[in-house]
Amino acid sequence: MSASAFLTVDSVTQVFPLDDGGEYIALRDINLEIRRGEFVSLIGHSGCGKSTLLNLLAGLDQASIGGILVEGRQVTEPGPDRMVVFQNYSLLPWLSVRQNVALAVNRVLRQAGAEERRQRVEHNLRLVGLQQAADKLPSELSGGMKQRVAIARALSIRPNLLLLDEPFGALDALTRGNLQEQLMQLCQEAGVTTVMVTHDVDEALLLSDRVICLSNGPQARIGQIVAVPFERPRHRLEVMQHPEYYTLRSELIGFLQQQRRLRQRRAELERQAEQVRSQASRATAVLPARGPVCTLPQASRIGFLPGLDVAPLALALERQLFDPQAVQLQPVAFNSWERLGQALRDGEIDVAITPATTPLRLSLGLDGHAPWPAITPMTVSRNGNALCIARALVEQNVSDRASLRQWLDQRQQPLHVAVPERHGMTELLLRHWLAGGDIDISNQVQFEPMWPLVMESSLRKQQIDAFIAGRYRVAAAVQERHGQVLASDHDIWADHPEKVLTCGELWASSQPETLLALCAGLMRAAERCDDSSERDALVQVLSQHQWLGQRASAALSRQFDRGDGRGLPMRFNHFHADRAHRSDPAEGCWILTQLSRWGWCPFPANRLEILSQVYRPDLYQRALEQAGFASLPLSRRAFALADGLVFDQDDPLGYLAQLPGQPTPAVRPLPLQAPSASANANATDTAAAAGSSTSSHR
Amino acid sequence: MTTTAPIGHAPRRRRRSTAAAILRPAVPYLVCIGGFLLAWQLLSLLIGVSRLPGPINVIVDTWDPYISQPFFDDGGTSKGLGWQILISLTRVAAGYGLAALVGISIGGLLGLNRFVGKGLDPVIQVLRTVPPLAWFPISLMVFQDANTSAIFVIFITAIWPIIINTAVGIREIPQDYTNVARVLRLGKADYIRSIVIPATVPYVFTGLRISVGLAWLAIVAAEMLKADGGIGYFIWDAYNAGGDSSSSQIILAILYVGIVGLALDRLVALAGRLIARGGR
Numbered sequence: 019m020s021a022s023a024f025l026t027v028d029s030v031t032q033v034f035p036l037d038d039g040g041e042y043i044a045l046r047d048i049n050l051e052i053r054r055g056e057f058v059s060l061i062g063h064s065g066c067g068k069s070t071l072l073n074l075l076a077g078l079d080q081a082s083i084g085g086i087l088v089e090g091r092q093v094t095e096p097g098p099d100r101m102v103v104f105q106n107y108s109l110l111p112w113l114s115v116r117q118n119v120a121l122a123v124n125r126v127l128r129q130a131g132a133e134e135r136r137q138r139v140e141h142n143l144r145l146v147g148l149q150q151a152a153d154k155l156p157s158e159l160s161g162g163m164k165q166r167v168a169i170a171r172a173l174s175i176r177p178n179l180l181l182l183d184e185p186f187g188a189l190d191a192l193t194r195g196n197l198q199e200q201l202m203q204l205c206q207e208a209g210v211t212t213v214m215v216t217h218d219v220d221e222a223l224l225l226s227d228r229v230i231c232l233s234n235g236p237q238a239r240i241g242q243i244v245a246v247p248f249e250r251p252r253h254r255l256e257v258m259q260h261p262e263y264y265t266l267r268s269e270l271i272g273f274l275q276q277q278r279r280l281r282q283r284r285a286e287l288e289r290q291a292e293q294v295r296s297q298a299s300r301a302t303a304v305l306p307a308r309g310p311v312c313t314l315p316q317a318s319r320i321g322f323l324p325g326l327d328v329a330p331l332a333l334a335l336e337r338q339l340f341d342p343q344a345v346q347l348q349p350v351a352f353n354s355w356e357r358l359g360q361a362l363r364d365g366e367i368d369v370a371i372t373p374a375t376t377p378l379r380l381s382l383g384l385d386g387h388a389p390w391p392a393i394t395p396m397t398v399s400r401n402g403n404a405l406c407i408a409r410a411l412v413e414q415n416v417s418d419r420a421s422l423r424q425w426l427d428q429r430q431q432p433l434h435v436a437v438p439e440r441h442g443m444t445e446l447l448l449r450h451w452l453a454g455g456d457i458d459i460s461n462q463v464q465f466e467p468m469w470p471l472v473m474e475s476s477l478r479k480q481q482i483d484a485f486i487a488g489r490y491r492v493a494a495a496v497q498e499r500h501g502q503v504l505a506s507d508h509d510i511w512a513d514h515p516e517k518v519l520t521c522g523e524l525w526a527s528s529q530p531e532t533l534l535a536l537c538a539g540l541m542r543a544a545e546r547c548d549d550s551s552e553r554d555a556l557v558q559v560l561s562q563h564q565w566l567g568q569r570a571s572a573a574l575s576r577q578f579d580r581g582d583g584r585g586l587p588m589r590f591n592h593f594h595a596d597r598a599h600r601s602d603p604a605e606g607c608w609i610l611t612q613l614s615r616w617g618w619c620p621f622p623a624n625r626l627e628i629l630s631q632v633y634r635p636d637l638y639q640r641a642l643e644q645a646g647f648a649s650l651p652l653s654r655r656a657f658a659l660a661d662g663l664v665f666d667q668d669d670p671l672g673y674l675a676q677l678p679g680q681p682t683p684a685v686r687p688l689p690l691q692a693p694s695a696s697a698n699a700n701a702t703d704t705a706a707a708a709g710s711s712t713s714s715h716r
Numbered sequence: 717m718t719t720t721a722p723i724g725h726a727p728r729r730r731r732r733s734t735a736a737a738i739l740r741p742a743v744p745y746l747v748c749i750g751g752f753l754l755a756w757q758l759l760s761l762l763i764g765v766s767r768l769p770g771p772i773n774v775i776v777d778t779w780d781p782y783i784s785q786p787f788f789d790d791g792g793t794s795k796g797l798g799w800q801i802l803i804s805l806t807r808v809a810a811g812y813g814l815a816a817l818v819g820i821s822i823g824g825l826l827g828l829n830r831f832v833g834k835g836l837d838p839v840i841q842v843l844r845t846v847p848p849l850a851w852f853p854i855s856l857m858v859f860q861d862a863n864t865s866a867i868f869v870i871f872i873t874a875i876w877p878i879i880i881n882t883a884v885g886i887r888e889i890p891q892d893y894t895n896v897a898r899v900l901r902l903g904k905a906d907y908i909r910s911i912v913i914p915a916t917v918p919y920v921f922t923g924l925r926i927s928v929g930l931a932w933l934a935i936v937a938a939e940m941l942k943a944d945g946g947i948g949y950f951i952w953d954a955y956n957a958g959g960d961s962s963s964s965q966i967i968l969a970i971l972y973v974g975i976v977g978l979a980l981d982r983l984v985a986l987a988g989r990l991i992a993r994g995g996r
Binding site: 076078095096098100104106110113125 | 892893895896898899900901902906910911914915917992
């Protein structure tokens with residue numbers, strides 16, 4: 019919270035009770051700061067909670083969670099310092115125009131003399147050009163005139179904050195245009211801070227300093243913030259001729275279109291999930307009712323690759339932290355990420371612990387496969403990677419990035435690095451780090467996907483110069499004195515998302531309870547994984563052969579040796595603390611920038627649509643609540659990697675432009691797979707699975 | 717001549733159309749009411765003029781003194797129909813006026829105070845369905861006086877729609893208006909004066925209009941049971957007298973009752989329109 023903010027919306031969540039006893043979460047974790055004198059617009063589709071937020075600012079409603087500060091004081095009730103111009107004007111029909119304005123003036127300026135009050139009323143009527151109509155009743159006025167009265171009434175009491183709820187929505191284009199210019203002029207002269215709800219993109223651009231885009235409700239969040247840089251005073255024609263006008267306009271319209279498509283997609287998905295569920299229950303229903311009725315849910319298959327990241331899963335299964343009524347898990351181990359991705363697409367497994375890049379790559383269809391809509395409700399682990407170089411390099415004085423570059427410059431061949439997965443999270447991190455050290459990625463480095471299992475032996479046999487993998491693999495190599503750690507997460511991106519839970523969009527919407535129970539169990543286990551007093555128990559669990567086996571103890575030793583004698587402990591995997599589980603679209607946005615940076619896909623013009631489909635903070639929050647943890651709000655704040663370059667999710671292209679080496683990638687929309695195309699295959703899968711699991715009960 | 721001919725035609729045609737324009741709206745009334753009177757006359761001829769006089773018989777029988785001299789007074793209860801109606805109207809005025817006063821106050825209380833509004837709702841819902849005449853015996857026992865009892869019956873009949881409509885009117889004040897009051901931080905007195913009263917007036921008058929009809933219904937019935945004078949008494953008295961023109965007198969009185977009821981209804985509606993339009 020900076021001290022300069024005039025108005026602060028602090029982690030506001032608004033929940034309305036429903037008649038059926040449930041609740042409707044209209045707004046979730048809204049954080050916003052507005053400067054004095056700023057004009058801010060709220061834009062979004064109907065039902066996104068714009069007016070709810072405005073009512074909270076006015077004090078007409080109280081936020082369920084969080085609060086609103088105006089000049090450092092909390093808003094607890096409405097007051098004339100925060101005057102509202104309501105959507106339907108809210109003039110009192112039994113009072114004349116003059117009386118309507120006078121009601122406000124008389125009330126707010128009680129101490130002033132009658133003559134002063136009268137002058138104030140007349141002055142404000144003159145401002146909006148309504149002296150002639152002063153004695154008319156509101157029913158005798160046109161819509162535009164009524165709105166002018168409402169504005170005059172609002173401005174007459176000189177509020178600090180003016181709140182406008184779709185002020186020009188019901189007016190014809192000509193009247194609207196005139197009133198917009200008048201309002202702009204009046205607000206500027208009065209220096210009043212203004213928040214306006216609108217659904218008109220041009221209006222928002224003409225009037226605002228910033229446009230706040232709200233995502234679809236329920237659980238609406240701030241999807242994007244667009245700064246409008248036009249100089250004031252503004253005039254419509256000049257603004258429209260501004261070179262940036264159409265860029266900003268298409269940005270806003272793009273946002274709204276993406277939100278609309280998302281909503282249609284969610285509805286379609288819900289319909290199909292319903293179909294799948296009814297098919298599954300029909301499959302169960304044909305069974306003759308013999309023996310005890312089995313109420314246990316069918317087993318969900320969860321795929322993973324052995325590594326430290328599976329610690330929460332292993333611990334949760336061992337300690338029975340999953341709600342047995344909601345989820346039965348059958349862990350399936352894989353030895354390569356490619357195989358695991360294939361299994362996920364084919365429906366062999368329902369859900370998997372995957373690298374953080376996987377959900378986006380599956381959804382975009384980046385690896386030569388058709389796009390397959392995937393979602394991620396939570397991050398399973400953060401950190402845990404290290405770059406290990408061969409002894410031979412160490413002996414040639416490669417000890418950091420600069421010396422690596424010198425060494426590479428002298429050598430003819432590129433650096434041969436093994437990565438667990440082509441175009442995966444580890445490769446992105448490594449590329450980013452190497453490029454940051456002025457190493458020419460395309461000519462000086464060669465990445466080779468390799469099963470993590472064989473990386474160490476390849477390093478020993480000098481088939482590769484280095485590998486980047488989980489700390490578990492690196493620890494083994496260092497312990498055997500085959501290599502040395504050159505860099506770890508701390509040098510690249512501390513607390514980066516490493517493994518996330520990934521599942522198909524349709525499975526998530528047809529088995530919501532299962533997914534939530536799975537997430538909640540993983541979260542409970544993750545808390546124990548972070549607890550150093552539980553570490554010995556964790557070693558014991560992970561030492562079982564189906565997880566890591568004998569090497570678990572080396573991987574989990576408290577002082578992890580980098581092998582360079584410096585003895586600096588490597589960062590341990592980070593499972594729970596500091597909102598580690600968050601499913602953060604901003605991090606996904608960073609991944610998108612990197613995917614396009616290396617030319618694997620164009621930068622998606624519809625990034626918000628993609629990110630909102632793939633990243634599901636709503637599920638993250640519900641799972642947190644189910645696990646019994648406080649649901650901490652997501653911050654929209656910009657973050658920086660270890661190189662200090664700030665990444666702002668509202669300006670990913672600006673970030674890309676600052677990165678060294680690469681030309682700016684193409685920007686174009688990447689169509690998402692419609693849910694229907696993949697649904698049929700999946701629906702039959704699920705139905706078949708339901709059939710097979712029921713037959714096994716017989 | 718050839719040039720003036722069309723000019724001469726035009727006004728005539730226009731005159732004809734003006735006359736038609738005046739007549740046309742009256743046509744349905746003339747036709748339907750005429751048909752009704754005709755059917756009535758035929759019906760009376762069918763079952764005997766002595767049992768059900770036709771419209772012509774009614775006018776002939778009651779022309780003197782009831783139609784021609786509405787304000788004759790022979791002393792006692794033998795008075796012209798004008799007097800009888802005035803007596804009834806006085807009673808209605810007393811009972812209805814009291815009902816309006818008390819009803820608006822109670823309704824206002826119920827509307828403003830959610831607790832009382834909720835708690836008293838069952839009582840009101842039960843009492844409002846009680847037929848007017850059911851109150852009559854108990855009020856006779858309490859007041860021991862026919863006139864006061866009749867006024868009480870009017871009061872108790874007329875009060876419920878007023879209470880209910882006032883309370884609903886206050887509860888239904890549009891959110892917009894209360895939001896304006898909240899943003900301007902109007903005090904309770906200011907709020908009632910500037911918002912509640914003007915916003916509720918149309919509802920109150922709806923209640924008053926329903927009530928005046930009910931009150932007029934109730935007074936005629938109450939006077940038939942036990943009263944000295946009044947239009948209801950006149951009807952019952954005529955029936956008991958059983959003279960030649962009794963049935964004609966009754967029919968004439970019924971007609972007057974209807975016309976007065978209609979006039980009362982329109983009067984209250986007009987008052988409501990005037991007040992709602994003129995501001996507070």
